Amino acid sequence: MFRGVRIPLWLWVVAQVLADKLRWSSRRGMRTMTRGAGLVVWGVLWFSMAGCSEDAGRPAQKSRAPSDASRAETVDLQGVREPAVAGLFYPAAPDALDGxxxxxxxxxxxxxxxxxxGLISPHAGYEYSGPVAAWGYRQLAGRPIRTVVILAPSHYARFQGISLPKVAVYTTPLGRIPVSAKVQRLAQRAPFAFEPRCHVSRPGWFRQSAKRAPPFGGDTPHTWEHSLEVQLPFLQKVLGQFELVPAVFGETNPSAAAKALKTIVDEETLxxxxxxxxxxxxxRVAMQLDASCVRAICDLDVQWMQYEEACGKLPILTLMHLARELGWKAHLLxxxxxxxxxxxxxxxxxxxxxxxxEGPAEESEEAGPAGLTAEEQQYLLRLARESLVRAVRGQAPLELDEQEVPARLRQRQAxxxxxxxxxxxxGCIGHIFGCMPLYRAVIENAANAGLEDPRFPPVRIDELDQIHIEISVLSxxxxxxxxxxxxxxxxLRPGVDGVVFVLEGRRATYLPQVWEQIPDKEQFLNQLALKAKLPSSAWQDPQAIFLTYQVQAFEEETEP
Structure with a gap:
């Protein structure tokens, strides 16, 4: 009956204990298993063979990837996936949600x-990430989209592959969304499959959810997953009617996922x-990490992206692979x-x-390092000086009405x-990648250079008159x-190129001005590797990534 079944170590130990008990019973003239022992054995076997379940505090075994046989089946999609986070991540009342x-x-x-x-869209509660998500969905107005594929990371289920649901409909407070028949075609291709075997740890909020919890063992990767659900009301609001391909990611190969997705993506698919x-x-740390991640995405650099931090990294990498295959470009909104x-x-x-x-971008990309007028340079230097003084004196950060800032300085630039x-x-603090308007970056970096550079003690009030400020605007x-x-x-071009070094998740940069202190190229890279807290020779590693940029540098006219 159980031939070919791999028995876990813990189950083998339990079996040995039961066997000892039976041998002891046999010596007492009881040659048959007691009813209680039989129930224990069947209980152990049932738990060991169970699929998805609520976490009972024990480590889960790594689930196997879906077999070819499981992919070959055509599933009769039935039932409804009710919302799990309505009233928690977004309003449950239709009128309130719509407003x-x-x-x-x-x-x-x-x-x-x-x-x-395609879009990359965040998935926190609307209070937190809704204003950012809205920028992506705002771009869809008027688009003839019939099918939406959502690639969502799994927060609560552990499994191999990518899970497609066996339900026919998803619902939100705004109505019903039919699951597309394309899921049947997609399920034929690895790594997609219908609800692969998994282990579910229910979220801490599941008891506050209006959703009724399934019976024990009935949870799937889709049951509680909020990262997919929170996208749906935005889509309903902007698109009206559409069909859904809801995919929840376990451990998988994003390149293979992109190849499978390509077979169902047409001109009316998002x-x-x-x-x-x-x-x-x-x-400040988050700003720097996220700016690097955003740049990797916008450059469609899948190798670089592997070092970045994002809870939906596998869905993002899948979309990046798909974009490279289909010739799409990426733009930060x-x-x-x-x-x-x-x-x-x-x-x-x-x-x-x-x-x-796809197609040309009509809006200009980020500006290069040159182009700031003398007036714009002086404007930024005044902001830097005022921000530094406020920070050192413990005053409130400098706040500006953005509409009064010159338009050129409102562009995102590092x-x-x-x-x-x-x-x-x-002190020297900055961003390698443009993640905020330039004027804001100057304000924040000036304050942080005075107080947060770990190499130096904070600037004192009595030092302010002796501090000289230089700003470097990066391409x-x-x-x-x-x-x-x-x-x-x-x-490499000494004196011209700033250099970014990335390896094993570590990164460091030197501005072009550093060439003045380290003119030798090898020594420059040795020191850059050490700055990244790696061996000096690490820059020669075949996996190392290098980026270069140029700067427009300007400084206060007189030394204090």
């Missing part, structure tokens, strides 16, 4: 792009990857974190709305603010292609 969506979409602005084919970005870092929307800044979660589109005292470095970093260390060295 909130109106407000969020009104605040977002349309962007001139080609035809939007693909949404649901993901937040970094989790629970201080505000909005980035904020929970410290900007509704939370504190000591531990934040990052959110980005990114559009994937910068560093460098402080020197009598010619010696006193968009570009991946440097090379074959081996010799070609890398040949392509």
């Amino acid at each position: 909130l969506l109106d407000d969020l979409l009104r605040e977002a602005k349309p962007v001139s792009l080609g035809t939007v084919r 693909v949404v990857a649901s993901s937040d970005l970094s989790h629970y870092y201080p505000y 909005d980035y904020r974190n929970s410290g900007d929307t509704a939370g504190q800044r000591d531990q934040v979660v990052g959110y980005a709305s990114i559009a994937f589109y 910068c560093f603010v460098t402080l020197t005292k009598q010619g010696a470095l006193r 968009q970093p570009k991946r440097l292609d090379f074959r081996g260390p010799e070609e890398l060295l040949a392509k």
